[in-house]
Amino acid sequence: xxxxxxxxxxxxxxxxxxxxTNSFLLHRPxxxxxxxxxxxxxxxxxxxxCEAPSRSVETTPKELLSFFRQxxxxxxxxxxxxxLYKAKLVRGFCHLYDGQEAVAIGMExxxxxxxxxxxAYRDHxxxxxxxxxxxxxFSELMGRxxxxxxxxxxxxxxxxxxxxxxxxxxxxxxxIPLGCGLAFAQKYSKDETVTFALYGDGAANQGQLFEALNIxxxxxxxxxxxCENNHYGMGTAEWRAAKSPxxxxxxxxxxxxxxxxxxxLAVKQACKFAKEHALKNGPMILEMDTYRYHGHSMSxxxxxxxxxxxxxxxxxxxxxxxxxxxxILAHDLATEKELKSVSDLCL
Numbered sequence: 001x002x003x004x005x006x007x008x009x010x011x012x013x014x015x016x017x018x019x020x021t022n023s024f025l026l027h028r029p030x031x032x033x034x035x036x037x038x039x040x041x042x043x044x045x046x047x048x049x050c051e052a053p054s055r056s057v058e059t060t061p062k063e064l065l066s067f068f069r070q071x072x073x074x075x076x077x078x079x080x081x082x083x084l085y086k087a088k089l090v091r092g093f094c095h096l097y098d099g100q101e102a103v104a105i106g107m108e109x110x111x112x113x114x115x116x117x118x119x120a121y122r123d124h125x126x127x128x129x130x131x132x133x134x135x136x137x138f139s140e141l142m143g144r145x146x147x148x149x150x151x152x153x154x155x156x157x158x159x160x161x162x163x164x165x166x167x168x169x170x171x172x173x174x175x176i177p178l179g180c181g182l183a184f185a186q187k188y189s190k191d192e193t194v195t196f197a198l199y200g201d202g203a204a205n206q207g208q209l210f211e212a213l214n215i216x217x218x219x220x221x222x223x224x225x226x227c228e229n230n231h232y233g234m235g236t237a238e239w240r241a242a243k244s245p246x247x248x249x250x251x252x253x254x255x256x257x258x259x260x261x262x263x264x265l266a267v268k269q270a271c272k273f274a275k276e277h278a279l280k281n282g283p284m285i286l287e288m289d290t291y292r293y294h295g296h297s298m299s300x301x302x303x304x305x306x307x308x309x310x311x312x313x314x315x316x317x318x319x320x321x322x323x324x325x326x327x328i329l330a331h332d333l334a335t336e337k338e339l340k341s342v343s344d345l346c347l
Contacts, residue, residue, distance in 0.1 A: 033061040039327065041266040048248055050255035050284075053273040057265040061333045063109065067264050068324045071101040072342045074125040075321060077134060078294070081124065081141060081155075085298045090141045093170070094155040095122040099262075099293040102320035103228055104129040106267025107196060111275055116164040116186070118179040119198035121156035122228075122292075123168040126198070130165040132158070164193075173199055173206035176225065180212040183223035183283075194222040194278045196271070202233020204247050213283060217254050220282035224274045225251075227285065228261065230292045235305040248287035255281075261288030262318040291318065 037059050045052040078098040084090045097104070104125040107117070119126050124137055132148055140147025141155055149159050149168075158168040166182060169175040179197025186193045203209065204227055216223045227247040231238050238245045248256030255277065259270040267288065274284045291314045295302025302311070328334050 033333075035061060037061065037064070037331065039265055041260065041269065042263045042323070043260050043266075045266070045270065046248070046258040048246075048251075048256040048285075049253070050257065050277065052257065053269050055269075057269045059265060059268075061331070064324060064328055064331075065333060067105050067109075068321065068328060068339070069342060070105055070129070071264070071321045071324065073134075074098075074101045074104065074128055077128065077137060078124065080138070082294070082298065084138070084141065090155065091143070092154050092156075093121065094141070094298040095296065096294040096298070097122050097125040097292070099314070099320075100228060100230060100288075100290045101125055102264040102267055102323075103198075103226075103261050103288050103290055105320075106264040107226075107271045109264070109268040110271030111194070111196070113163045114191070115193045115275065116166060116179075116182045116195040117198065118166040118175045118182065118195065119168065120172070120175055120200060120203065121168065121170050122200070123156065123158045127158040127160060127165060127168070130160050130163040132160055132163075132165075173203035173208050175199065176203070176206070176209050177212040179225070180216045180221055180223045180283075183216060183221040183278075184219065186222055187219070192279060194224055194275050196224045196226050198226045198228055200233060201227060201229040201231065201238050201245070201247060202236070202241070204229075204250065205242060213251055213254060213285075216283040217251075222275075222278040223283045224271070224278050225283065225285045227287045228290055229287055230290050232292075232296065232305065234296045235300065237305065246287075248285050251283070251285045254283050254285055256285035256287065258287045258289060261290030262320045262323065264320060264324060 038056050039059055041055045041057060044055055075098050078096045081094060081096060085094050108129045117126060127148060128137060135146060136148040140149055140151060140153060140158060143151040145151050149157050156168060156170040176197050176199055179195045183195040186195060213225065229247055233241055248258045257270055260266045270286055274286055277284050293311060325339055
């Protein structure tokens with residue numbers, strides 16, 4: 001079983017728009033095999049006030065190859081955004097997601113487009129996962145009318161209501177009560193859908209989080225609060241900002257689950273589990289243990305408060321794309337040569 005043949009670029013052009021062109025290669029069909037596979041997550045789930053889901057995750061060759069392709073596209077997209085920003089074609093704030101792709105991909109695999117997602121300002125890949133296009137992404141970044149917010153929102157305010165994506169919010173933590181409001185509407189409508197409200201560890205100490213969680217628990221709203229813990233709130237390490245950095249336990253009376261956010265299959269399993277729980281019992285907290293390779297934003301070099309060895313260590317040991325690549329090779333779903341045309345674009 002193998003990938004459809006992909007043409008690989010002869011060389012990486014210095015043209016900053018070349019990565020965008022190359023990314024379109026990744027949209028060619030690569031497999032339609034739906035033979036079931038069972039794969040164990042990299043590490044066990046850690047639970048609070050609930051039973052942890054099984055580590056054995058059902059998947060297929062088609063899904064694994066799709067994960068690889070989509071995460072490679074996201075990685076290349078963010079690297080292209082970096083180049084565009086440095087060329088001053090992207091203005092204002094710009095927060096990149098490379099390293100955290102498994103959260104966006106795994107979450108989509110565990111839910112449907114009828115479910116809602118709302119997030120903070122690191123939103124490019126979440127938008128792409130919801131069905132957005134590269135044209136919409138780069139148009140929005142560069143202030144063009146073909147952008148997902150007609151060029152008026154910029155990097156922090158992506159939006160796609162027809163796929164249940166409600167932004168893209170620049171105010172730290174402000175999306176959490178809005179997400180609980182979306183969950184209230186879902187419960188009122190009785191449509192058996194849920195809302196995933198994403199926030200970072202830097203927003204985890206916000207008072208509005210606990211206020212929103214309290215009323216969500218009182219009313220049993222189908223809200224899942226997802227802490228994307230990349231271990232640094234801007235340039236502040238989590239241990240310097242939070243007395244208790246076990247964010248999945250922060251809900252106290254609300255169940256929580258700690259998930260390896262660098263493992264797309266673990267994220268998929270956790271989100272599927274959380275959705276089933278929320279529809280029956282109300283809110284839940286998921287803590288995604290993840291990592292960003294870039295700084296907090298493009299104005300942050302990301303190397304003054306952490307070492308380069310730390311960053312390279314995560315790349316070597318936990319990179320989400322590399323994990324999926326190894327699974328594909330281990331199950332003989334593709335060869336090294338067949339994956340090279342995609343993996344090279346992630347360099």
